[in-house]
Amino acid sequence: xxxxxxxxxxxxxxxxxxxxxxxxxxxxxxxxxxxxxxxxxxxxxxxxxxxxxxxxxxxxxxxxxxxxxxxxxxxxxxxxxxxxxxxxxxxxxxxxxxxxxxxxxxxxxxxxxxxx
Amino acid sequence: xxxxxxxxxxxxxxxxxxxxxxxxxxxxxxxxxxxxxxxxxxxxxxxxxxxxxxxxxxxxxxxxxxxxxxxxxxxxxxxxxxxxxxxxxxxxxxxxxxxxxxxxxxxxxxxx
Numbered sequence: 001x002x003x004x005x006x007x008x009x010x011x012x013x014x015x016x017x018x019x020x021x022x023x024x025x026x027x028x029x030x031x032x033x034x035x036x037x038x039x040x041x042x043x044x045x046x047x048x049x050x051x052x053x054x055x056x057x058x059x060x061x062x063x064x065x066x067x068x069x070x071x072x073x074x075x076x077x078x079x080x081x082x083x084x085x086x087x088x089x090x091x092x093x094x095x096x097x098x099x100x101x102x103x104x105x106x107x108x109x110x111x112x113x114x115x116x
Numbered sequence: 117x118x119x120x121x122x123x124x125x126x127x128x129x130x131x132x133x134x135x136x137x138x139x140x141x142x143x144x145x146x147x148x149x150x151x152x153x154x155x156x157x158x159x160x161x162x163x164x165x166x167x168x169x170x171x172x173x174x175x176x177x178x179x180x181x182x183x184x185x186x187x188x189x190x191x192x193x194x195x196x197x198x199x200x201x202x203x204x205x206x207x208x209x210x211x212x213x214x215x216x217x218x219x220x221x222x223x224x225x226x227x228x
Contacts, residue, residue, distance in 0.1 A: 002159070031214075033215070042218060042219075042220050043205065043221070044218075045214075045215035045216060045217070048214045048215065056215055058215050090159060104148075104162055104165055105209075106162065107152070107160040107161070107162075108159055
């Protein structure tokens with residue numbers, strides 16, 4: 001158990017809908033990362049938050065957005081869903097090292113999204 | 117651009133065989149390197165890491181050495197078990213960067 005929790009575990013929805021995935025980082029970790037794992041694209045970084053602020057952005061679609069709340073949990077919002085958005089979405093968290101570098105990332109169990 | 121390349125799978129071995137999964141990277145600067153493992157139906161677990169050249173990461177009988185001259189971080193285990201069956205991902209993290217860049221993953225199956 002990494003200490004990172006994600007809900008729900010599975011989500012099945014229809015094209016055009018909107019869903020919210022939730023992540024709680026390990027106790028004490030300030031950084032939260034979102035990754036998408038799909039068969040055709042592999043594991044790709046989407047976005048990172050640190051203590052409530054967006055820090056880095058990867059291959060995240062404009063239809064997707066995220067935020068980190070004061071209690072440090074994070075939500076990934078996916079809207080106008082398409083069939084191709086079906087994937088496993090992982091959240092990870094890490095603690096900062098001194099000097100602004102970052103420690104290894106610990107991953108949650110993932111949310112499997114199926115868009116029908 | 118920066119990338120991580122793993123040997124293509126799937127890899128199938130018999131129990132107690134020697135395992136090597138190759139991983140090479142391209143990156144500017146000096147990345148930290150990681151191996152993650154994903155067991156069936158589960159999330160990613162950090163298996164081992166190395167943060168500078170010639171470092172050797174090790175865990176659960178697995179080892180990988182950070183080779184700057186060959187830009188490689190090959191995963192090895194001397195004697196695999198059925199319980200090692202999983203997908204293995206090599207990844208790199210650039211100093212000061214936020215995102216892990218993963219290889220495509222190598223599915224390993226160990227037969228009894």
